[in-house]
Amino acid sequence: MWEYTDKVKDHFFNPHNVGEIEEPDGVGEVGSLACGDALKLTFKLDKNGKIKDAKFKTFGCASAIATSSVLTEMIKGLTLDEAAKITNRDIADYLGGLPEQKMHCSVMGREALEAAIENYRTGGKKKHELEGNVVCTCFGVTDKEIERVIRDNDLTTVEQVTNYCKAGGGCGGCQGQIEKIIEKIQGDKAGQLTETPPRWAGRLTNIQKIQLIQQTINEQIRPALRAHGGDIELIDVEGDKVIVAFRGMCAQCRLTEFTMKEVVEAKLREFVSKDLFVEEDKESAKEPHNHRG
Numbered sequence: 001m002w003e004y005t006d007k008v009k010d011h012f013f014n015p016h017n018v019g020e021i022e023e024p025d026g027v028g029e030v031g032s033l034a035c036g037d038a039l040k041l042t043f044k045l046d047k048n049g050k051i052k053d054a055k056f057k058t059f060g061c062a063s064a065i066a067t068s069s070v071l072t073e074m075i076k077g078l079t080l081d082e083a084a085k086i087t088n089r090d091i092a093d094y095l096g097g098l099p100e101q102k103m104h105c106s107v108m109g110r111e112a113l114e115a116a117i118e119n120y121r122t123g124g125k126k127k128h129e130l131e132g133n134v135v136c137t138c139f140g141v142t143d144k145e146i147e148r149v150i151r152d153n154d155l156t157t158v159e160q161v162t163n164y165c166k167a168g169g170g171c172g173g174c175q176g177q178i179e180k181i182i183e184k185i186q187g188d189k190a191g192q193l194t195e196t197p198p199r200w201a202g203r204l205t206n207i208q209k210i211q212l213i214q215q216t217i218n219e220q221i222r223p224a225l226r227a228h229g230g231d232i233e234l235i236d237v238e239g240d241k242v243i244v245a246f247r248g249m250c251a252q253c254r255l256t257e258f259t260m261k262e263v264v265e266a267k268l269r270e271f272v273s274k275d276l277f278v279e280e281d282k283e284s285a286k287e288p289h290n291h292r293g
């Protein structure tokens with residue numbers, strides 16, 4: 001059973017703007033019944049070029065209905081340039097979040113919006129075309145789309161990619177390629193981080209600092225811990241104190257203190273600020289540890 005927010009439930013039980021606009025300015029159709037989800041989005045512009053009306057028809061689950069409904073609300077009153085900036089993360093956030101396994105519905109909403117805008121801008125002559133090369137033939141997902149969801153949502157595993165765009169969720173034959181795409185993007189990001197001078201403190205807002213800490217954990221620390229069956233979670237940031245919790249094998253390991261100082265703290269000091277220090281979350285530290293090492 002999925003955990004849905006009140007907003008998701010509200011838009012599922014009382015969807016807004018269901019239907020199809022007559023003589024629309026833009027039409028976007030994505031997904032297919034064969035893949036289990038399909039969405040058709042239509043919009044009409046006012047004389048100032050802003051979206052004055054939008055409607056949707058969808059075949060899908062509660063999340064597909066809720067994301068489509070909320071998307072039609074989000075884009076009303078926007079110019080097409082503004083609407084084009086909406087990401088799947090924005091749609092999911094607007095709903096107060098979606099279950100991870102349902103994030104592909106938010107991606108479908110963003111794709112339908114892009115297709116409708118493209119349809120308007122090309123005078124309706126050009127059909128929405130998939131960019132890039134198809135990696136997942138089971139669901140018709142291209143390398144460009146996979147890269148997009150990885151970058152937009154900071155994904156690090158094949159399972160997450162499947163949750164966000166379905167790629168890899170059929171025969172599994174494309175999972176190796178998806179892994180390579182993830183590695184490539186992580187490599188790109190690590191390169192960018194390395195090129196960026198560390199010692200950011202003083203120039204970062206709190207939000208930027210937290211984002212950089214999370215990014216460093218995702219890209220520099222987590223892969224090494226996962227390779228040994230462990231994991232790490234960022235719990236909070238209080239000034240220069242970074243509170244983390246260890247999971248999996250790391251939570252059972254008596255070398256946690258060493259990992260915290262020599263790996264986690266060292267990386268955060270290298271990539272974020274030399275003033276940071278790391279503490280383990282007190283609540284998770286109370287959990288019984290197995291000291292087999």
Ligand code: FES
Nearest residue numbers: 136138170171172
């Ligand atoms: S080719 Fe991607 S799951 Fe089958």
